[in-house]
Amino acid sequence: TSIQSNSIALALKTQLGLEPWISGLGLAVLTWLVIVGGIKSIAKVTTFLSPFMVFLYIFGALFTLIAFASHLPHAFYLIFVGAFKPSAITGGVAGMTVARAIRYGLARGAYSNEAGTGTAAVFHATAQTSEPVRQGLIASLDVFIDTIVICSLTALTVLVTGVWNTGITSTAMTAAAFNAALPKYGGLIVAASSLLFGYSSLITVPYYGEISFKYLLGKWIKKPFRWIFCLVIFAGAAMKVEEAWSIGDVFNGMMAFT
Template sequence: MDQLTKVLNQIDSLVWGAPLLILLVGTGIYLTVRLGLLQLFKLPLALKYLFEKNESEDNSEGDVTSFAALCTALAATIGTGNIVGVATAIKTGGPGALFWMWMAAFFGMATKYAEGLLAVKYRVVDKNGQMSGGPMYYIERGLGIKWLAKAFAFFGIGVACLGIGTFAQINSITQATQVAYNIPVVVSSTIITILVALVTLGGIKSVSKVAELIVPFMAVFYIVGSVIILVLNASAIPAAIALVVKSAFTPVAAAGGFLGATVKQAIQNGVARGVFSNESGLGSAPIAAAAAKTKSCVRQGLISMTGTFIDTIIVCTMTGLVLIVTGTWNLEYQGAAMTNYAFSVGLPIASLGKFIVTIGLIFFAFTTIIGWNYYGERCTEYLFGVKGIKVYRYVFIALVAIGSYLKLDLVWILADIVNALMAIPNLIALIGLREVIVSETKSYFKNYDYSKQAKAS
């Protein structure tokens, strides 16, 4: 097993080397420039759309509302990456990793916008009458490169079954419940597997209903706990932010349980964990966006963009600052245990901190599992048709059942590798379809400005 881990580490370093990081962040920077800092200037409008009732949804093609589609995407993104991933990034790359998570998220918002836009523009209806969309469709129908579309779908199934969708999530849930409440792994694993089966066998409408119910509640619940800790440690926040920025550009020496980190480690861990958390550029969220009831691809792109803002700029930042202001980042703890300890010492009632992290992790990870089940299902439908969906669902459930018995190090390395392989075809498509993205955006806002002027007069 140690030899396997060593080999996978070498593969991970190769695929997450400079070329992919440049392609990933570079695509976001390019789209940011071409779209005129859209993620900054249009964020208020995007948030307005998120909470505003869209009257045209009732008569639009699609399976679920735009909000439900976003919740499904957030269900798949707000998960262990926000609790375990941030802790892992800071443990390995130092506090500076949080800065690079911010950078990846900021430029990733433009990437996520483009993904959501293309997903709606090129979506189709499958033989079951469900909406199908995402990179495999905009690669095939937009770029006209079918083999690359199939490659994306294949890697998408790999991420769903071997990466974010199963092993990383179930492993984190069972370990957290065992550490916090001494619940045997076999018990928590069995319960989660049964619940996943009950939800996922119902398809996108079942998944979106659960996501709409759980995601907003758990996000607020976790953020409130984080805010309380930060308020209680308000005097330490300026120093924490200064440490984050300084550590992003200078090596951090070993201290306590922290082994030290170079700037390269900070960048690599920050960007990789940032992508694991918000999935911008990965090509997963547009699969959910394609199911939205909407007539405008730009509107859905803006709503999709808020997912990265909520996931990384808000939730991951909360976790990172809590780890730093409580001094937990340079202790011996790792993963969920690190975040758990930070909340326990940060809140006046230690048991409350443990409860927030453990329950938050369980619900976040559970919704990530069901969200990724849907992503893998759509990729399966693209490659094998609707007949392959049932087989895929049973295989996915079986993988959830065994995921908790794998070593944590192996789990995260596997997740990183398949993430990279999925991102490459999607990023190629975003670059290839850049003029479509820009022209659709310009056309929408030209009409939007005209409508505003007409109403004003």
């Protein structure tokens, strides 16, 4: 939760100059308005937002890749050389870099697509379908679109534009990449996409928690949990990027291995 609110706040701060605490407060209120309606309310909002946020982001990424098409061969060179011969890039710290790549690759991958954490099953189990296999395929498609399509496009845009080597981090890096091809508008696309992607996550994640705590403690925990969840959203928006991701990694790891 802290990661989503932090990423949205960073994007809005970078592009619109909006203070993080204002973003956090707005997100907390908007999230509360949806989650009080339960699973039906959450499903309606995410079903409406999903097509817009996916196509908007893919459009911006593809436009950037077309604009920097001549840099694509070098981008793939960096990917394969970095994967199979890291010493060519890192020199004497190759071993440490490989270890960091594996550590962050696993953490960010699990966080992004939820594969292996067991959370997606909570939502897919609520679907009304006559064919469970079809629902399973839809769940697999989620991971494919998220990882192979969205994440790959993001990596390529960052590499072809050269912003990966500028010291910028998180959402600001992607915004800089899009701005290289779409001055002024590229960053707004990233800000809008971050808001939609992040908000759709913010309103779905509490359902996982509600179901889990309800099983452990009973129905009474639902309302207190929602209040605490919204407070975490507000706090996460004001955190430093590194702090938000570190906290997210810890809790995501605990969820995956318990």
